[in-house]
Amino acid sequence: MTANLIKQTHLDAIIIGGGACGLMCAVQAGFLGKRTLILEKNDKVGAKILISGGGRCNYTNMYATDMQFISNNPHFCKSAFSQWSVEDTIIFFETYGIVGKEKTLGQLFPETDSAKDIVNVFTGLCRDMEQQIWCNTEVKNIESDSNGGFIVSCERNGCEEKIYAPKVVIASGGPPIPKMGATDFGLRAARKLGMQVTETAPALVPLTITGKDQEWYEALSGNTIFCRVSNDRISFEENILFTHWGLSGPAILQISSYWRPGETINLDMLPHDNILQIIDAERVQNGKRPLGGLLSSLYTRKFAEALAKYLPIEKNMASLTKQDMESINNLIHHFKVKPAGDKGYDKAEVMRGGVSTDELSSKTLESKKIPGLYFGGECVDVTGWLGGYNFQWAWASGFVIAQGI
Structure with missing residues (x-):
């Protein structure tokens, strides 16, 4: 394998994980004129979005509040939800052609019953705003750079790449549904960087x-x-x-x-x-x-x-x-x-626990110890109920992080 150090100074951030949080982060960053690169292990982004709700994607819940989330700090998610509400989610998707229909208990699905339409919104916006997406890319390591940024080591198409960016977002989810490429990368990265991780377990299982x-x-x-x-x-x-x-x-x-x-x-x-x-x-x-x-x-x-x-x-x-x-x-x-x-994780929809909320700013989701490093989505110790709540957290955390990168 060959290895290259790529000084991509035009990047504002590298986003690790092309799921709900990572995609929303890239799009919202694009709206602010910021340039990002998504690194996705699978051969396409949005793998879990595509299988959620039996392929229909219950993309939010009309009644979502901080009360439907489990965390060692139950107040942690309030700031993100004050910045990006359920109404914001509904308006965002309606703006790009996704009309929601309510099913039981406030669950919103696309009127077309197609999760592909949700993913297409993000891939289309990323393309239009020239936000880069590298699929089939496995991140191996993250280390701080002397310039105050980060070097992300990854393997792509049989080659080792080393990419520099001033900021890094870890939105790589958790272990549930490993056959979809899910891993505990975010948890391992946090521990390696000296951050606390709240005990994890399968949830919605x-x-x-x-x-x-x-x-x-x-x-x-x-x-x-x-x-x-x-x-x-x-x-x-x-x-x-x-x-x-x-x-x-x-x-x-x-x-x-x-x-x-x-x-x-x-x-x-x-x-x-x-x-x-x-x-x-x-x-x-x-x-x-x-x-x-x-x-x-x-x-x-x-x-x-x-x-x-x-x-x-x-x-x-x-x-x-x-x-x-x-x-x-x-x-x-x-x-x-x-x-x-x-x-177990094979049948669990999400993970309980994750990167400790004590380690992160509730307002920005930036690491308190490592400036420029952000965690969002499932890998954080915020776990929602069944019925669109975890997607609402993913969208909200992606939005919040985009404001800071």
């Missing part, structure tokens, strides 16, 4: 069940139920999905970000009704109806039949004892699940 209950969950694979899923910190009301390994679905993905190994979560499988009141009303009308018949009217037949493991579903309503009623109430409204673990 399915949970696994092992042991004596595993077979029961496997048999219900494919069944969905609307639930209130909770622990002692938070609760979510959305569908859960039984799988051959345990539990998934929106409510489970949401609670997974707040779950820790060894903890139990609670499922209320009839969150807007009272099962005992339903049974009492049914007793008056049809006391001979089996409990299983009633449960089949509330859930799928397969799920109702599976409850025979815990409940006397063959008994008719009139025959249910006080103890039976207590068991029914506990199971329907207080079903306890103790996950064995999670499905």
Whole structure:
């Protein structure tokens, strides 16, 4: 391999990572007349954007505030969101032809249902403003230069390149979905440069069940139920999905970000009704109806039949004892699940934790220790809920960084 030191003095910044944050940063920098170079490991930018939402891209959430984000410093993201709001995101995409349509819980998708349209906005703007993008480029090292800038060492098309820029933005995401080229580069770079990293773990991830209950969950694979899923910190009301390994679905993905190994979560499988009141009303009308018949009217037949493991579903309503009623109430409204673990970064949508917010200015996302070095997007210890929140953080952090580079 050959190595060259390229003094690209015309560059205002090198952006490592061509995902949501990196692309927004390059575009916003372009609007300010700044020249950037995106270094992307994959053969195209926006890989995670393209697969998000099943290829439709839930690009923001109409109700996003700082309250839907997990961080050791829950106030950290407020400054970025005050500089780039949900309304700013909506206007930005509308300006370039992306009309949003709201689905459940404030989630906005392109009217075309195509994530490609989102990526095309950025690639088109980068092209128009002559912001450079190098794909198939793997960054190997970042070091400070005697001039106060940085030398970024990378491998591109079989050649080693050394590129100088006065400022560097690390927007390389985290480990989730490694098959899409995701790595922990940003975390490794931060540690190497002496910065603290908050403990990381998969988030928005399915949970696994092992042991004596595993077979029961496997048999219900494919069944969905609307639930209130909770622990002692938070609760979510959305569908859960039984799988051959345990539990998934929106409510489970949401609670997974707040779950820790060894903890139990609670499922209320009839969150807007009272099962005992339903049974009492049914007793008056049809006391001979089996409990299983009633449960089949509330859930799928397969799920109702599976409850025979815990409940006397063959008994008719009139025959249910006080103890039976207590068991029914506990199971329907207080079903306890103790996950064995999670499905890991392969199945996680995002990473919890990241570069410590103590290391960064909340206003600019610049390193407090290393002037000219910025971190944004997923590699920072700011993790949003499912439903467009993490994209809103990516856009906001990209915008904020662009103002400073």
